[in-house]
Amino acid sequence: xxxxxxxxxxxxxxxxxxxxxxxxxxxxxxxxxxxxxxxxxxxxxxxxxxxxxxxxxxxxxxxxxxxxxxxxxxxxxxxxxxxxxxxxxxxxxxxxxxxxxxxxxxxxxxxxxxxxxxxxxxxxxxxxxxxxxxxxxxxxxxxxxxxxxxxxxxxxxxxxxxxxxxxxxxxxxxxxxxxxxxxxxxxxxxxxxxxxxxxxxxxxxxxxxxxxxxxxxxxxxxxxxxxxxxxxxxxxxxxxxxxxxxxxxxxxxxxxxxxxxxxxxxxxxxxxxxxxxxxxxxxxxxxxxxxxxxxxxxxxxxxxxxxxxxxxxxxxxxxxxxxxxxxxxxxxxxxxxxxxxxxxxxxxxxx
Amino acid sequence: xxxxxxxxxxxxxxxxxxxxxxxxxxxxxxxxxxxxxxxxxxxxxxxxxxxxxxxxxxxxxxxxxxxxxxxxxxxxxxxxxxxxxxxxxxxxxxxxxxxxxxxxxxxxxxxxxxxxxxxxxxxxxxxxxxxxxxxxxxxxxxxxxxxxxxxxxxxxxxxxxxxxxxxxxxxxxxxxxxxxxxxxxxxxxxxxxxxxxxxxxxxxxxxxxxxxxxxxxxxxxxxxxxxxxxxxxxxxxxxxxxxxxxxxxxxxxxxxxxxxxxxxxxxxxxxxxxxxxxxxxxxxxxxxxxxxxxxxxxxxxxxxxxxxxxxxxxxxxxxxxxxxxxxxxxxxxxxxxxxxxxxxxxxxxxx
Numbered sequence: 233x234x235x236x237x238x239x240x241x242x243x244x245x246x247x248x249x250x251x252x253x254x255x256x257x258x259x260x261x262x263x264x265x266x267x268x269x270x271x272x273x274x275x276x277x278x279x280x281x282x283x284x285x286x287x288x289x290x291x292x293x294x295x296x297x298x299x300x301x302x303x304x305x306x307x308x309x310x311x312x313x314x315x316x317x318x319x320x321x322x323x324x325x326x327x328x329x330x331x332x333x334x335x336x337x338x339x340x341x342x343x344x345x346x347x348x349x350x351x352x353x354x355x356x357x358x359x360x361x362x363x364x365x366x367x368x369x370x371x372x373x374x375x376x377x378x379x380x381x382x383x384x385x386x387x388x389x390x391x392x393x394x395x396x397x398x399x400x401x402x403x404x405x406x407x408x409x410x411x412x413x414x415x416x417x418x419x420x421x422x423x424x425x426x427x428x429x430x431x432x433x434x435x436x437x438x439x440x441x442x443x444x445x446x447x448x449x450x451x452x453x454x455x456x457x458x459x460x461x462x463x464x465x466x467x468x469x470x471x472x473x474x475x476x477x478x479x480x481x482x483x484x485x486x487x488x489x490x491x492x493x494x495x496x497x498x499x500x501x502x503x504x505x506x507x508x509x510x511x512x513x514x515x516x517x518x519x520x521x522x523x524x525x526x527x528x529x530x531x532x533x534x535x536x537x538x539x540x541x542x543x544x545x546x547x548x549x550x551x552x553x554x555x556x557x558x559x560x561x562x563x564x565x566x567x568x569x570x571x572x573x574x575x576x577x578x579x580x581x582x583x
Numbered sequence: 584x585x586x587x588x589x590x591x592x593x594x595x596x597x598x599x600x601x602x603x604x605x606x607x608x609x610x611x612x613x614x615x616x617x618x619x620x621x622x623x624x625x626x627x628x629x630x631x632x633x634x635x636x637x638x639x640x641x642x643x644x645x646x647x648x649x650x651x652x653x654x655x656x657x658x659x660x661x662x663x664x665x666x667x668x669x670x671x672x673x674x675x676x677x678x679x680x681x682x683x684x685x686x687x688x689x690x691x692x693x694x695x696x697x698x699x700x701x702x703x704x705x706x707x708x709x710x711x712x713x714x715x716x717x718x719x720x721x722x723x724x725x726x727x728x729x730x731x732x733x734x735x736x737x738x739x740x741x742x743x744x745x746x747x748x749x750x751x752x753x754x755x756x757x758x759x760x761x762x763x764x765x766x767x768x769x770x771x772x773x774x775x776x777x778x779x780x781x782x783x784x785x786x787x788x789x790x791x792x793x794x795x796x797x798x799x800x801x802x803x804x805x806x807x808x809x810x811x812x813x814x815x816x817x818x819x820x821x822x823x824x825x826x827x828x829x830x831x832x833x834x835x836x837x838x839x840x841x842x843x844x845x846x847x848x849x850x851x852x853x854x855x856x857x858x859x860x861x862x863x864x865x866x867x868x869x870x871x872x873x874x875x876x877x878x879x880x881x882x883x884x885x886x887x888x889x890x891x892x893x894x895x896x897x898x899x900x901x902x903x904x905x906x907x908x909x910x911x912x913x914x915x916x917x918x919x920x921x922x923x924x925x926x927x928x929x930x931x932x933x934x
Contacts, residue, residue, distance in 0.1 A: 441825070521909050525908045536887065579890060
């Protein structure tokens, strides 16, 4: 990649890598304060690094940044592949920019582990946003099995907020487990649907609805407009049968055309209303603190797992027992007992 | 309790406790083979005991029983308080008995930890079943926080099956986390609803629907019959919007009157159809093996947690950090780091 290309893609020349020899904490903090998207990227890379020193540096940065948390809005965006998430995010992101906001888009892509090309892929999918000075687009690797999905997403959000981004859009594919984890890091969740009544078209697992605060029927344009209206009515009815955590909130269903740039104002309005409601109910900060606490609890267990399963005896035994259950009908009880014995012997004299 | 009362409540006199001095494995196994409900209860009590020797005895029993797993049907029954779960189970259980089945009812009651009276409570709620020779009613304590909900339910099911019970009904209150765990031990899940459209009446969290395979509108009698029909139509529409794990299954919604004993045949039919479908798709045994594997994985982690949190330093640090996050805004990252340091030092020289 040539230097000119780098500048074109939005790096402030004054923060070019070559002008600094030592990258200390102040280098990164200055970069974040100056909304330098390249240095923000560098910080996230430190965070995701397996290198201990780099992780430690990321820790120092995170400890030093001051971010006005309640000024940001963290939005989860879920929907099946093909529903038009990228197109919607591109349109909604540009709408946010037109309102004077600074959107950051984090995509949690389960395929990014195997498909290293997805970084470029995401930037191609959201070309306008990726090249806009007021926006930041970054794919988050889904991490390894034991480390869990979206291990660093929460901290990545903090870094983005520290760099002045005030609308954080976290995109997930609505088919896996990542959604309930995303629920632990976002203030509000949008479920993107497409015109069409049945489950065959939506491919949405029933449980995904649980996390949604706003429903959007995308592709409400051209020939599909009528069908979109019917879909809207159907979801409006369905929603009445369920119980939202915030009693006074009824999930709105709205029509959107991302390619025609229609309905973005409504989405913005719904998001704003919900955030305002949370704040009025004193639940906004409270929810974030509870999320932080919950995050600590789940991540601590993951860390514990991670640390103990580094022991090869533990890991091998675990996987071979798990295999035996499925293949030879070993009882889970007997297998759990064996694992307990291993844990107890590992921790003997220590606990 | 007098001896005559004991006999009345269904204990075979030949297996009376007093005639045996030593309760060895064969005592319990014989009891199970003879469908002795009192000895089945004793086995479950061993399982739930905190006494190591008793737990070991339960282990021996579980290792020795031979149960023809694919002959039983494990049904999860969920619904908000007030929806009429006990009345339904009483009616459905008696229907099963009339069909020649042997139903066992396990209730997972979150309140049973504090309210020791719930054992009597459940038996009072389902009087006909509790006193019937062909049925077995047992509340399961929800366990402690670290040990998790329904820790022994899976093994209790195995014991019931070993004692010849072929329909295992696991009842939960559809408001907490226990439902997704129950999903890991049942073949089919029934969601019990009542007439009325809105979420205020049902109190069902949206996510609960995810686990349901059959929807039942209870109390479809008298003045509420018309409303029940409307509710049925509404759920029938809503269900079309979601995606069932078994593609060829559309969740049926049926009307039931537990007090008038109506609709039990339909429920039985729906349960049978679903089980048959699973078996035809070769998913019945496969699902159980996967559940067994999943149970091993989650319970192993719980055991690990349990063992490591017995260490007071670990436990105290954990709870104080968790508190600090919520109360003083400590970052989860910093807290996780501290817990990691503790785990690593605990396992030093061992991993």
